[in-house]
Amino acid sequence: MELSFQTVMSQVMLGLNNGAFYAILSLGLAVIFGLLNIVNFAHGALYMLGAYVALLGFTSLGPLIGMPDFHLNYWAALIVAPLVVGAVGIVIEKTMLSRLYKFDHLYGLLLTFGLALIIQGVFTNFFNVSGDPYEAKPEILNGAVNLGFMMFPKYRLWVIVISLAVCFGTWYVIERTKLGSYLRAGTENPELVKAFGVNVPLMITLTYGYGVALAAFAGVLAAPIYSVSPVMGSEMIITVFAVVVIGGMGSIMGSIVTGLLLGMVEGFTKVVYAPASSTVIFLIMVVVLLVKPAGLFGRES
């Protein structure tokens, strides 16, 4: 395939679309790592959980509550799924993670990895691993728009726009508002912030809840285009971790920008040499770790 301007631009757009997912997932990881020092391996499973909340809300919730005609529509799912999964996250933080802060990173990593395996195993037991169809895509997002160089599905455009909005909104809150400064201070020196009368444990709990709610949000966004399957998260999470490492663990802006960029690099690789598309990100990771071990946007300590 020759690399015309049109081809390159279409691939860049598609890459941006995948990059939007990477960005929103790696952002959640960065927030959690930055403020809690937890490497949240359950992120992929919670992303999957978000997609399933949307799916089951649409297909099974109505019959379950005795109203067979009730379907949780897509827009509602975008709000409900993050809330439900966020609540699950809060329970996980309160009952398990909060006991591990005094130990090494490794313990949090092992715990969340175990949780991911359990959640994924339970879902594999009950659902079709090849995926289930989610048919609640709203009418208004059907069809395609002409971008000049390609016909781009409206839904994917929507994913790019809303993801960017959520990402930069999160960045703004953490880096530019008073609430954000509490959060950052709370992780820097919890004792001192407590002395000012701020409820640090609650803040940390809510941060974890928000981080995993972001994962669930991405899950709902993914439901209409990718298959909703128990393994959707485990396939995604490894790439996303590579993105976080390249961007610099814990760097909010780093994770967003790196996510988008790597999505595009990956998209471009798919045209140039497709078999390498699943490895190109890891190749970049190796190079970055050699040249700049703290990541592109990370601060050397």
Added chain:
Amino acid sequence: MKNLFSNVALSVAVLAMTSGMAGAASKGVSDGVVKIGVLTDMSGVYSTLGGKGTQVGVEMAVKDFGGKVLGKPIQVIGADHQNKADIASAKAREWFDNEKVDMITGLLNSGCALAVQKLGGEKKRITMNTGAASTELTNKACTPYSIHYVYDTYALGKVTGQAVVQNGGKSWFFLTADYAFGHSLEENTTKFVKAGGGKILGSVRHPLSTADFSSYLLQAQSSGAQIIGLANAGGDTTNAIKQAREFGIDKKGQTLVGLLIFDTDIKSLGLSVAQGMQFTSGFYWDRDKATRDFAKRYYAIHKAMPTMDQAGAYSATMNYLKAIKAAGTDDPDAVMAKLKSMDISDFFAVNGKIRADGRMVHDMYLMEVKKPSESKGEWDLLKIVKTVPAADAFMPLSESTCSMVKK
């Protein structure tokens, strides 16, 4: 003195060896039990189409057979190979060496299948493969103790490829999973497309478990091919089909053809997306009364209709037990001789026969996905367009490169 000792030791050893050999050749069941191992993907990407459902099929067969053969009990055990050839091979070794497993079935995933089949050949234990697709199992990698039971990439490529070309689908572009199975499926299909006067405009090889196919689909679209052939399986196939719909590729005159599709994939896509697609299968639960009767009993246990792998595991187990009974022993050589000489005929296999290379040939089916309006229930998914006779569906024995085929 030293001489005497070594002489005694030698004769003991010789005695032990000969008595061991005599034991193996004697009648009856060795070590008092016939043990069948189900080794397959129990938790990963293929676990819905195989997995525990395959073990259910095997257990049903054992129960239907009466739970005993030649007066000895039959046991079934299962394990997850996690789609990793090293785990599959380690588990099989443990089963053969310590657990006295006589036969292993299931074996989804060609990589795992090849590893276990090779080991079975070394240890003289039977493998009856119901899950994997690669034709290598009955060619280069064949052993005197291996049987490939349900389908292979040759039959899939031939039946679907010929049917599509005959219907006017002359120019093809492949989306191929980048590992042994995908390559073999593309190669086999290409052969029959070209033989039918079709041409291949290009192909792209994607990594296994790709979530986003849009980039590859655009490449396929710009090739201008009438047919986009999907030489992949499971989640890769369903994602590709779903996203082709999203980009409106089917509306612009290009048709997607899935080369390996299971009932569970159709469930995953939904009839509104999948309708009209044609593909090849070795079994469909709603073919006739016998298949429906089996499927109903199976559904009562597993809460899903059997796929070709799962129904095939029932049939393989049943015929294995029949062969033991007829041979009067579970000695692998005697059982294999019996299996290769008897007719394989039940609800699953029509006109079945196990050839010298281990290939079980039987009638295959060209299937078409029903329209939502034609479907009368959750599992009413497909109709049979054409029955392809056993002799036409599979690679002719004369083409097999298996060393056991006498030329």
